[in-house]
Amino acid sequence: MNDEKFYKKEPNDKIWWVDDPETIGEYKFTFDKKKIYNLYADYPHNMKPDEVKTFDEENNKWAEYFSDRK
Secondary structure (H helix, E strand, C coil), X not given: CCHHHEEXXXXXXXXXXXXXXXXXXXXXXXXXXXXXXXXXXXXXXXXXXXHHHHHHHHCHHHHHHCHHHC
8 A cells, every 4th residue: 555545534643544445334544554454343352452542532433333342
């Protein structure tokens, strides 16, 4: 993937969202532009505790939506 497929919702966010035209209905994100998480498949069990904390702070609506997973 090249950098133009990564974007931030807010300039100060730590999370980069991945714009992947080959997939529909998937929400992918990364912290380092190397390891890419799939929101539905990986949150929160395949993430480090500090990544979950950062994700929750920046995406409180998703954190609330998936609150039963914790």
